[in-house]
Amino acid sequence: MAQSSSSSTGPMLGADILVEALIREGADVIFAYPGGCSMPIHQSLTRYKDRIRTVLPRQEQGGGFAAEGYARVTGRAGVCLATSGPGATNFTTCLADAKMDSLPMVAITGQVPSGVIGTDAFQETPMVGIAQPITKHHYLVQRTEDIARIVKEAFYVAQSGRPGPVLIDVPKDMQNREVVPDWNAPMNLPGYRPDRKISEAELDRAMEMIRSARKPVIYCGGGITSSGAWNELREFAEKTRIPVTTTLQGIGNFPAEHYLSLHMLGMHGTVYSNYAVNDADLLLAFGVRFDDRVTGKLEAFCQHGKIIHIDIDPSELNKNKPAQLPVESDIRYALGQLNKRLSEKPLNSDYTGWLRQIDQWREEDPLRFDPIPGKIIPQQAIQVLWEKVKKRGWLDRTIVTTGVGQHQMWAAQFWKFNDPRLWVTSGGLGSMGFGLPSAMGAQLAYPDRLVIDVDGDGSFIMNIQELATLKAENIPVKVLLLNNQHLGMVMQWEDRFYASNRAHTYLGLGDDQPPYPDFVTICKGFGIESRNVSADKDLDAALEEMITSKGPYVLNVQVPHQEHVLPMIPSNMTVKDMIKS
Amino acid sequence: MRHLLSALVQNQPGVLAQVAGMLASRGYNIDSLAVGETEQAELSRMTFVVRGDDRVLDQVRKQLEKVVTVVQVHDISSEAFVERDLMLVKVEAPPERRGELKNLIDIFRGRIVDVSRTAMMIEISGTENKVQAFVDVLRPYGIIELARTGRIALVRSSADHRETTDK
Numbered sequence: 107m108a109q110s111s112s113s114s115t116g117p118m119l120g121a122d123i124l125v126e127a128l129i130r131e132g133a134d135v136i137f138a139y140p141g142g143c144s145m146p147i148h149q150s151l152t153r154y155k156d157r158i159r160t161v162l163p164r165q166e167q168g169g170g171f172a173a174e175g176y177a178r179v180t181g182r183a184g185v186c187l188a189t190s191g192p193g194a195t196n197f198t199t200c201l202a203d204a205k206m207d208s209l210p211m212v213a214i215t216g217q218v219p220s221g222v223i224g225t226d227a228f229q230e231t232p233m234v235g236i237a238q239p240i241t242k243h244h245y246l247v248q249r250t251e252d253i254a255r256i257v258k259e260a261f262y263v264a265q266s267g268r269p270g271p272v273l274i275d276v277p278k279d280m281q282n283r284e285v286v287p288d289w290n291a292p293m294n295l296p297g298y299r300p301d302r303k304i305s306e307a308e309l310d311r312a313m314e315m316i317r318s319a320r321k322p323v324i325y326c327g328g329g330i331t332s333s334g335a336w337n338e339l340r341e342f343a344e345k346t347r348i349p350v351t352t353t354l355q356g357i358g359n360f361p362a363e364h365y366l367s368l369h370m371l372g373m374h375g376t377v378y379s380n381y382a383v384n385d386a387d388l389l390l391a392f393g394v395r396f397d398d399r400v401t402g403k404l405e406a407f408c409q410h411g412k413i414i415h416i417d418i419d420p421s422e423l424n425k426n427k428p429a430q431l432p433v434e435s436d437i438r439y440a441l442g443q444l445n446k447r448l449s450e451k452p453l454n455s456d457y458t459g460w461l462r463q464i465d466q467w468r469e470e471d472p473l474r475f476d477p478i479p480g481k482i483i484p485q486q487a488i489q490v491l492w493e494k495v496k497k498r499g500w501l502d503r504t505i506v507t508t509g510v511g512q513h514q515m516w517a518a519q520f521w522k523f524n525d526p527r528l529w530v531t532s533g534g535l536g537s538m539g540f541g542l543p544s545a546m547g548a549q550l551a552y553p554d555r556l557v558i559d560v561d562g563d564g565s566f567i568m569n570i571q572e573l574a575t576l577k578a579e580n581i582p583v584k585v586l587l588l589n590n591q592h593l594g595m596v597m598q599w600e601d602r603f604y605a606s607n608r609a610h611t612y613l614g615l616g617d618d619q620p621p622y623p624d625f626v627t628i629c630k631g632f633g634i635e636s637r638n639v640s641a642d643k644d645l646d647a648a649l650e651e652m653i654t655s656k657g658p659y660v661l662n663v664q665v666p667h668q669e670h671v672l673p674m675i676p677s678n679m680t681v682k683d684m685i686k687s
Numbered sequence: 688m689r690h691l692l693s694a695l696v697q698n699q700p701g702v703l704a705q706v707a708g709m710l711a712s713r714g715y716n717i718d719s720l721a722v723g724e725t726e727q728a729e730l731s732r733m734t735f736v737v738r739g740d741d742r743v744l745d746q747v748r749k750q751l752e753k754v755v756t757v758v759q760v761h762d763i764s765s766e767a768f769v770e771r772d773l774m775l776v777k778v779e780a781p782p783e784r785r786g787e788l789k790n791l792i793d794i795f796r797g798r799i800v801d802v803s804r805t806a807m808m809i810e811i812s813g814t815e816n817k818v819q820a821f822v823d824v825l826r827p828y829g830i831i832e833l834a835r836t837g838r839i840a841l842v843r844s845s846a847d848h849r850e851t852t853d854k
Binding site: 297 | 701
């Protein structure tokens with residue numbers, strides 16, 4: 107039975123030590139799908155059910171993505187569990203995804219008993235070997251005595267420095283052995299030193315560069331989220347009057363409705379943010395990694411400007427783009443120090459001309475779309491929903507998740523986030539099927555918030571089985587399904603670069619057939635409330651019904667497939683090559 | 688340009704595989720890699736010879752340091768260091784050529800560690816160049832097979848305190 111006295115000194119099962127250790131690290135929910143080699147842990151989870159909620163996803167990938175959703179909105183490690191073999195390999199996409207987007211996650215996998223490891227036993231895969239390049243760290247438990255220490259280390263590594271996923275592979279015999287746990291065993295991480303702080307000399311140099319800049323731009327990303335630096339960022343921007351553009355993962359770290367906000371940059375970023383970076387004489391790159399979707403052609407990116415690049419991960423500095431001032435530092439600390447210096451000696455630069463230039467670009471090329479009378483286009487559905495949520499005063503407590511593709515970019519463009527940790531999207535890996543399960547994880551972290559999965563029909567069906575989890579666990583996630591019967595982003599590239607030749611990007615049954623599949627009927631089978639909407643006059647009421655529904659809800663919005671995400675800087679090209687219409 | 692990197696790593700299963708896998712997956716060119724235990728039971732030392740410009744080397748070093756089980760990485764190329772490469776080589780040695788071979792082995796300060804009627808095995812250590820020169824000298828006699836450890840290296844004591852790249 108669960109020991110409420112956490113300092114119990116008697117012998118415990120390895121599985122109980124594992125679960126107790128998770129709870130000690132603050133885990134309150136675990137996404138867990140059972141199998142032969144993880145059964146002892148599941149048995150233990152029933153004994154601890156008062157202290158940790160176990161949610162059964164309908165596929166391990168759903169559990170992994172849910173853990174990521176939980177991690178993104180809380181900043182704490184999401185926890186998931188799968189059995190050995192196929193259960194474990196279903197985690198691989200989630201691990202790679204969390205690694206790319208620097209999300210803290212502790213993934214636990216059952217493993218065949220240690221005596222038969224290496225014999226091709228039933229449901230055996232070498233999970234640690236598989237996970238090595240796609241995790242921040244990983245463990246194969248070799249002694250039950252080590253479990254308490256390993257769990258402590260796993261959470262520490264996952265959540266500190268540049269966050270990331272940690273895998274713990276636990277052979278079944280380790281789960282079943284009884285030992286006296288040592289809760290105070292010290293961590294054994296001599297090579298792990300995540301704390302990095304900007305030096306005084308670097309601060310001097312940075313301030314010097316900032317003071318001499320005429321056309322500076324802040325380019326900030328997920329590092330701001332991870333280090334919790336959004337307040338410091340805002341203070342810095344307002345103190346200096348330097349405009350701010352964010353990456354896809356940086357969205358929400360600076361209020362989108364702020365005058366200094368240039369919105370997202372990069373391939374589908376705003377025209378004015380990309381122009382600003384192109385013209386900048388100083389780029390303040392804070393918690394970013396110069397991803398190719400941001401930079402396009404590297405040599406041409408910010409070619410006139412100097413770069414100050416501050417990141418906690420030294421390997422990001424000078425990796426893709428050399429910086430005049432590369433700084434290894436926690437960005438929150440660095441911004442705090444810069445703000446202190448600005449308070450002592452305010453900046454007397456006058457950016458009026460620069461900001462006026464940006465205003466002009468913004469007025470000439472705002473984000474826009476052209477509604478089609480009678481129909482609903484995807485951008486419009488997102489925009490109208492955003493206005494509705496804003497009008498209700500719910501913006502600061504509404505979480506949006508997405509799949510991957512056109513709908514994801516439109517959500518990034520037309521949902522204006524003014525607060526951090528409300529935007530959950532698979533950026534680096536670009537994993538379709540991310541939206542529904544990550545929404546599930548986010549909702550479990552914040553049961554009282556409105557959580558909306560803005561999804562596409564291609565992405566949605568990849569993890570549609572999680573509708574069962576929503577129903578069984580009564581998780582009231584809403585799905586705004588922008589259904590264009592196509593894999594829209596690939597279709598868009600076909601239109602632009604392959605003479606519109608459709609190469610397996612159509613998901614329907616033919617123009618003479620009704621849209622396929624019939625999502626409302628599917629939802630009915632899962633016991634989920636759902637309806638179709640396709641006419642613009644019905645959109646408002648349908649959205650209203652969705653956001654005021656009590657339980658999970660799927661709104662299938664039938665949209666035309668001809669829309670393209672614009673603007674667009676084609677892969678490996680430059681601002682000059684930007685497609686605006 | 689070739690660089691010599693020396694890394695201390697936690698002596699745990701899978702560390703070598705991880706480091707080798709990371710280097711391969713990022714496309715770094717490793718000329719040689721030697722691993723062995725150190726004076727501390729919980730640590731091993733890996734010595735790499737890496738080819739690439741300064742930027743490549745900088746990335747290799749940082750990516751190595753990022754591996755949680757890697758404790759310390761040290762680029763010793765620019766320092767005073769001692770390097771050795773150990774080789775065992777089996778060469779054809781009919782009785783009439785043994786004297787000649789013995790002379791060569793003495794010049795290179797090698798040692799004969801096994802002799803049969805037709806062949807002998809020689810042990811030699813030294814810098815990579817020296818070992819390579821010895822291989823070239825032996826080649827005409829008929830090398831049957833050889834094995835090399837790859838380079839290992841330590842910084843000289845007088846320079847030991849300089850430029851340690853702790854993480």
